[in-house]
Amino acid sequence: MARVTLDRVNKIYGYGPSAVHAVEDLSLEIEDGEFAAILGPSGCGKTSTLRMIVGLEEITSGTVAFDGEPMNARAPEQRNVAMAFESYALYPNFNVAQNLAFPLEVKGVDASERQRRVERIAGLLQIGELMGRRPRELSGGQQQRVSLGRALIREPAVFILDEVLSHLDAHLKFQMLFELKRIHQELERTMVYVTHDQMEALALADRVAVMSNARLQQFGDRDALYDRPANRFVADFIGEPPTNFLDATVVHDGGAPLLHVLGSDLRFAVDGERAAAIEAAQLDRVTLGIRPQNLTWNTDGDTAVVGATVDFNEYLGEHTILTLRDGGALFRAIVPPNVDAGEGARVELHYRTRNVMVFHPETDEFLG
Amino acid sequence: MDTNAKRIVVWLILIGFGIWVLFTLFPLYFMIITALKPVEEINRMVPTFWPETFRPDNFRGIFADPGSLKSLIDSVIVASANTALSLFLGTLAGYALARYLTGVVGENLAFFILSNRMFPPVAILIPMFFLFDATPWGTDSYWSLIILYLVFNMPLATWLMMVFFRDTPRELEEAAYLDGYTPLRAFFKVTLPLVFPGMVSVAMLCWIFAWNEYLFANLLTGTTVKTFPVHIPSFAAGSQTLWNFVMAFSLVAMLPPVILFIALRRYMVRGLSLGVVKG
Ligand SMILES: Nc1ncnc2c1ncn2[C@@H]1O[C@H](COP(=O)(O)OP(=O)(O)OP(=O)(O)O)[C@@H](O)[C@H]1O
Ligand SMILES: [Mg+2]
Numbered sequence: 331m332a333r334v335t336l337d338r339v340n341k342i343y344g345y346g347p348s349a350v351h352a353v354e355d356l357s358l359e360i361e362d363g364e365f366a367a368i369l370g371p372s373g374c375g376k377t378s379t380l381r382m383i384v385g386l387e388e389i390t391s392g393t394v395a396f397d398g399e400p401m402n403a404r405a406p407e408q409r410n411v412a413m414a415f416e417s418y419a420l421y422p423n424f425n426v427a428q429n430l431a432f433p434l435e436v437k438g439v440d441a442s443e444r445q446r447r448v449e450r451i452a453g454l455l456q457i458g459e460l461m462g463r464r465p466r467e468l469s470g471g472q473q474q475r476v477s478l479g480r481a482l483i484r485e486p487a488v489f490i491l492d493e494v495l496s497h498l499d500a501h502l503k504f505q506m507l508f509e510l511k512r513i514h515q516e517l518e519r520t521m522v523y524v525t526h527d528q529m530e531a532l533a534l535a536d537r538v539a540v541m542s543n544a545r546l547q548q549f550g551d552r553d554a555l556y557d558r559p560a561n562r563f564v565a566d567f568i569g570e571p572p573t574n575f576l577d578a579t580v581v582h583d584g585g586a587p588l589l590h591v592l593g594s595d596l597r598f599a600v601d602g603e604r605a606a607a608i609e610a611a612q613l614d615r616v617t618l619g620i621r622p623q624n625l626t627w628n629t630d631g632d633t634a635v636v637g638a639t640v641d642f643n644e645y646l647g648e649h650t651i652l653t654l655r656d657g658g659a660l661f662r663a664i665v666p667p668n669v670d671a672g673e674g675a676r677v678e679l680h681y682r683t684r685n686v687m688v689f690h691p692e693t694d695e696f697l698g
Numbered sequence: 699m700d701t702n703a704k705r706i707v708v709w710l711i712l713i714g715f716g717i718w719v720l721f722t723l724f725p726l727y728f729m730i731i732t733a734l735k736p737v738e739e740i741n742r743m744v745p746t747f748w749p750e751t752f753r754p755d756n757f758r759g760i761f762a763d764p765g766s767l768k769s770l771i772d773s774v775i776v777a778s779a780n781t782a783l784s785l786f787l788g789t790l791a792g793y794a795l796a797r798y799l800t801g802v803v804g805e806n807l808a809f810f811i812l813s814n815r816m817f818p819p820v821a822i823l824i825p826m827f828f829l830f831d832a833t834p835w836g837t838d839s840y841w842s843l844i845i846l847y848l849v850f851n852m853p854l855a856t857w858l859m860m861v862f863f864r865d866t867p868r869e870l871e872e873a874a875y876l877d878g879y880t881p882l883r884a885f886f887k888v889t890l891p892l893v894f895p896g897m898v899s900v901a902m903l904c905w906i907f908a909w910n911e912y913l914f915a916n917l918l919t920g921t922t923v924k925t926f927p928v929h930i931p932s933f934a935a936g937s938q939t940l941w942n943f944v945m946a947f948s949l950v951a952m953l954p955p956v957i958l959f960i961a962l963r964r965y966m967v968r969g970l971s972l973g974v975v976k977g
Contacts, residue, residue, distance in 0.1 A: 386872050406875040413876050419869035423891050433877040480873075 332396040332487040332520055334360040334383060339392035341378045352378040354544040356392070360522060360537075365514050367523045367531035369567070370541035376524045377416060379541075380490050383522065384411045396487060413490040414481035416524075418473045420465040426452075426476050427461040433484045451479045454509050456502075470497040475506070482513060489521040495530060507533050528568055540564050556621075562694035565619050565687060571651060574625075574661035577691065578618045580608055589618050589686070594657030599634045601683040607698030608688060616697070619687035622651065625663035625679040633680040640675045652677070733757070733946035740941045756946045760933070766947060769929035774954070775840055776915075776925055777908035780847040784904045785897060787848070788855025793885065795856070796863035808860055815853040822849070823917060830918060837918040843925070846914055851904040858903075862896035863889070898965035906955050926951045 341353035353375040360366045368376045381387035383394055385406035394401045401409055412433065420429050430448045439447075452458045455475040465473055478494045491510075495503050511534060514521050525531050531538045532552050539549040540563075548560035559565035565573045578589040578598070587605050589598040598618055600608070608616060626633075641660065642653035645667060652663045652671060663679050671677050688697045732740060733756055735749045760766050795808045830842040866889055874884040890897075912927040920928055926947070933943040959966070 384876060386875070406872070407878045407880060411876060413873070415869050415873060417867065417869050419867065419873040421870060421873075421888060432874075436874075436878040484877075 331362050331518070333362040333398070334358075334488060334520055334522065335393075335395040335398070336379075336383070337393040337395070339379070339382060339394060340390045341375070341382060341387065342390045343378075351544055353382070356541075356546050358539055358546065358549060360520060362397070363518045363520055365511075365521045365523065365534055365536045367525060367535035367538045368541060369525060369528055369531040369538050370547075371526060371567070374541045375544045376526075376541060377492055380413065380492055380522065380524055383488070384413050384490055385409050410487040411490055412481045412484050412486040412488075414478045414492060414494045416492040416496075418465070418477040420473055420477055420480070422465055425462050425464055426457060426468070429465070429476055430479050430483055433480060437484070447483055451483050454482075454513070455479045455506070471499070471502065474498065478506075485517060485519065487520065489519055490524075491521065492524045493526070494523075496525070496527070503530070510534060528570070532568075540567060542567070559687070559696055561696055562617060562619065562689045565689070565696070569621055569623070571622050571662055571664075573619045573621050573687070575689075576618045576620075576659055576661060578616055580614050580616060589616065589688070591618065591656075591659045594659035596636055596638070596656050596659055598636065598681075598686050599683050600686050600688065603684070604686065604688050604698040611690065611697055613690070613697075615691045617689040617691050617694070619689060620661070620681060620685060622662045622664045624685040625661075625681050627663075627665040627669050627679065629680040633682055635678050635680050637676065637678045640671045640673050640677055643671060643673055654679070729945045729949060732941055733949055735942050737938070737940060737942060753942065756942045757950070760943050760947045760950070763932070765924065765929060765932065769924050769926040770951065772840075772923050773909055773925040773927075773951075776843045776847070776923070777905050779840070779844045780851060780908045781901050781904040783844065784848060784851035784855045785901050787852055788900065789859050789890075789893075789897065791852075791856040792859025792861075793863050793889075795860045797868065808857065811853045812857045813853075815850055819850070819913060823913065826914065827917060838920065838922045840923055842918050843908075843911075843915060843923065846918065847904075847908045847911065851907055854907075855900050855904060858896065858900050859893065862893040866892045895965040895968040898962050902958065902962060902966060905958070909955055 336356055336358040339353060339356045340351070343350040343352055356375075356379060358366075368379060370376055378387060382389050385401065385404060385408075389402050396409070421432065424432065427448055430451060431444045434444045434447060448461075449458070452461060455478060457472060457475050457479065460468060460472060460476070465476070468476065474494060474497045478491065481489060481491060481494075495506050498506060507530060510523075514534075523531070523534055532555075537549060537551050538555060540547045540555065540560075542563050548555060548564050550558075555564060555568045559568065562575065566575070576591045576596070578591045580587045581590045581597075582588075586602075587600065587608055589600060590596070591598070598620070625636075629635075636656075638654035638656040638661075640652055641655045644651040644653070648667065650665050650667050650669060650671075652665055654661055654663060654677070665671070665679075689695065690697055731747070731749050734752050734754060735746070736751050736753045739746060739750060791811070795804055798804075799807060826846060827837060830837045830846065833842070835841050870888050870892075871879075871881070871884045874888045875881065879887065910927065911925070915925045916928050919925070930944060930947060933940045933947065
C-alpha cells in the first residue's frame, strides 16, 4: 500500500528541435488506497505519466515518491507495482492461463495457490472459457481482459491501469466497471486508472486528474469538476453533452451585473458570489458557461428564465436535447422527453443563478 | 480478360516456369549422372545424357583418399563454430542496437556494421593473410577461418537480429520487469523465444556461407586444415580430371546443407517472414 506523490514531474522525449514535452510540471498526491483516475484527450501525456510512476520511463525532472520515499532511482521490479498496458502486452507464446499465472510464478507462489487465484480472476473477468487459448486467438476485448487480469492477480502496493476497458462493448464495460470497483474495495490498494472516457473516470474514481496538453488542469472529485471546474477546458471536457459557452458583455442594470450574450438578446443573471468575482476581476467581457442539464423545462420557483427559439429537437428516449438559438447565439438544453417544442417554437428555459459559470475571456480561467 | 486469354496467360506462365526449372535442375541432373559414369564415358566427344555404364562405386572411391572425409569434418567444424560465434555476438549486438541505440548514432552504427558485408571480399584478401600470419596459431588453422568468416557473418547476423528484435514489442519485456524479472531474465525468458525462428534462419544463412567459402580458405589454409571446397581440386591430379569423383564428392558435400534446410524449413519460413508480417 502506498501514497503516490508526484512533485513537479516533467517528461521530455528526445533532444533539440524534435523534443516533445509530454508531461509538464505535474504535481499530484494520490492517497493510500485511493482510486484515482487520470482523464484527458489522446496524446495529453497520460501514458507517459504512468510509465514514470512505475519506472519504465526516465523522469526528466521532478520526483515520484511512494509513501514519501523517492522512487526515481528504483528499477521497475523494485517498486512493487502492477500495470495493465494500453497495448495489452500479452506473452504470445503463453496461453491465457499461463499469462495470468506469470506474475505469481515470478513471485514464487506455489502451484495450487496460483491455480486458485487464476480461476478466481478469470471468473471475475468472464474469461474462464479462454484459458487454453493463445493471445492471437482472442478478440481485442478478450485480450484486454486477460491483460487486466494479469495486472489484478497480484497484490502490489499500487495498481496502474492504462485504458483497460476501451475495447469492450457498453454492456460488458459496465460489468467490468462494477468488478473493478469491487476489487478495489476488497483490496483497498491504491489504483491509478487512465482513460479518455469521462464516464469511466467519474464512475470509478474517488478523484479525477484532468490533463490536457501535458499539464494537469484539475485534480478533484466529481462535484468539484462539475461545479467548480478550474478552467474552460475542464468544464468542456467533463459532462455530456458539453457545457454551453457564450461570449458575453457585463452590463450593470442598477446593482447586480447581468451577462448580455453577444449577438443576441439573451441575458443571464448571476448570483452574488459570481457577481463579486466579476467585480474583483474588473472585466467587462467574460465567457459564460452553463451546462445543458442546468437549463430546465420545469421550475420550482427559485430560478431565472431565458427565452430562445428551438433550432433542432433530438429525441433520445430518456430525454430530449434541444438546440436553441437566439440571434447569433446557439446553445443546448436537456429537457424531459415529452415536451412540446417543435422546431421554430419559442420556448422558455429556467436556470439557477448559481449554475451560471463565469470564465476569463482570455486565460479561460474559472472566475466563479 | 475473357477466359481464353486467361488460359493463354496461364500457359505462358507455366512454360516460363518450366524453362526456369529446366535451367536450374539440369546442372544438378548432369552432376548426378556424371557422378555415376566411368571416366572413359565422360571423356567422350558426344556426351551421353544417361550413363551407359553405371559406376555407383565412385561414391566409395572418393573416400579412398582419407583427406576427403577429413575435409568434410573440417568444414563442419569451421562452419558450426563460426555460426555459433556469429549468432552469439550478432544476437547480443542486435539486441543492443534495437533497444538501446535507437537514435541517429545507433542507425549509423548499424549501417556501418552492415556495410562491412558490402565491399568485395578480395579487397581484404592480402591484408587478412598478413594479419592471420601474425597470430600465434598462424594462417593454416581452424581459428583463422572461424574468426575470418565473422567479418561476413556477424554483420548479417547483427543486422537481421536487430530487425527481429525491433519487431518484438518492448512492452512484453516491460511487463515482465513489473512482475519482477530482471532485464537479463526478461531477455532470455520473454524476448529470445519470440525471435527463435529468426535465429534459426540466421544460423542457416551463416552456416551455408561458411560451408561454401572457397577464396579465403584456399589462400589461408590447405595443409593442417582443409575445408571441402579446397579439397575438390585434388581430384584433378596430373593431366586427368576425375570429373566423376569431383561430381560425386560435390554431391556428398551438398547433403548437409540440404538436410539442414529441410529439417529446419518450418523455422526458416517463419523466421524470414518475421520482419514482414507483424504479430
Ligand atoms: N517514446 C516516445 N518518444 C517521443 N515522443 C513520445 C514517446 N511517447 C510518447 N510521446 C509523445 O508524448 C506525448 C504524450 O504521449 P502519451 O502516450 O503519454 O499520451 P496519452 O495521453 O497516453 O495518449 P493516448 O490517450 O492516445 O494513449 C504525445 O505527443 C506523444 O507523441
Ligand atoms: Mg496512452
